[in-house]
Amino acid sequence: MSRLYFDHNATTPLCPEAKAAWLEVVDTHWMNPSSPYRAAAAVQVRLEAARAELADLCQVEAERLVFCSGATEANNVVFRHWAQRLPASGRVGLSPVEHPSVLEAAKHYFGERIEYLPVDAAGRVDMAVLEKRLGAGGLAAVSIMAANNETGVLQAWPEAAQLCRRAGVPYHCDASQWVGKQPMTGMGAGHYVSGCAHNFGGPKGVGFLILPSQGDPCRITFGGGQEYGHRAGTEDVAGVLAMLAALRAAKPQATTARDAFIAEITQRVAGTQVLGEGAEHLWNTVALVMPEFSSTRWVRALEKAGCWLSSGSACSTGHASVSHVLLAMGLDAAVAGRVLRVSSGFETSRADWQALAEAFTGAYQSLREADAASPSKVISID
Ligand code: PLP
Secondary structure, eight states: OOOEEOBTTTOOOOOHHHHHHHHHHHHHSOSOTTSSSHHHHHHHHHHHHHHHHHHHHHTSOGGGEEEESOHHHHHHHHHHHHHHHSOTTOOEEEOTTSOHHHHHHHHHHHGGGEEEOOBOTTOOBOHHHHHHHHHTTOOSEEEOOSBOTTTOBBOOHHHHHHHHHHHTOOEEEEOTTTBTTBOOTTGGGSSEEEEEGGGTTSOTTOEEEEOOSSSSOOOSBOSSOTGGGTBOSOOOHHHHHHHHHHHHHOOOOOSHHHHHHHHHHHHHSTTOEETTTTSOBOTTEEEEEOSSSOHHHHHHHHHHTTEEOBSSOGGGTTOOSOOHHHHHTTOOHHHHTTEEEEEOOTTOOHHHHHHHHHHHHHHHHHHHHHHHHOGGGOOOOO
């Protein structure tokens, strides 16, 4: 049975361009870029060319760009840096819909000094509230993501960056789901920006952090002077070049296929709702509230039908707890327990979306038949 993969916000398959770039480096440019002979210098040149290219795309100076192991590392580093640099009483403003790598790092370093910014039913931060709190001098730093991994809803992050700049407050943007899917221009508007390769066809374990051009240097690791002294350790040149190749190949798309699927699924499974409807979304993501059955049962039934998708953030898979994102959006736990996340990729075709809609019909029928056959055995959290 051919499989339909609709969980690209958890991770994407390596795209052919990234694979070719990675293989080329491990075959021919595998030397340590810091070694003192010409062949190694050639590796260093390629690494710096990749840095210059990414910096150019983000419209930042190359020195602001640090390659690292991914967005979890980048996000953690920002909060550790802030904990060391901000005044002891400084409060940090966060959206409550951030990825756990932001929320947990913030809790670890700032605890009671976190101020959650209110979000609307689509999970978007109210910029008027942010402006007011910045104006009142209540925040020493702010972190608001670019696009939500569970719902695909876009934040007004360029506005948040501007408000913070005007107030002289450092702003961090976790752009992990934005990079490669949305236009990169203006990415450097944030003082700190995190991104990772595996959400747009690049390898896992590679990402970047944009740092401010001024201020105290942020030291991620101590040791050799790699990454302009910010992050010691032999660089993953193959990973970085594969990330760049994937980014070059990634092209923002229209929401047409997603929208057609929504029209189809809401007809096929009556009562299905779309989360954050009316808000701006990533072209590849839709979060659905199903009318019946827990998301766990839907995921299993759809997998049997050949489709892989998620009941929420993959980073929290294995935890039975309800998504903090959905709760922050005002859903009650029972409704949040019926949410499915559908996320496509660059290789997904219109026919794949159509086949997914058909699989939903079959899965719905099989779930209903299972309940009708043995209603007493069914444990549901609906
Ligand atoms: N932030 C967001 C919004 C994500 O979606 C992810 C993972 O996809 C991360 C952070 C963590 O990134 P990584 O897996 O590179 O550590």
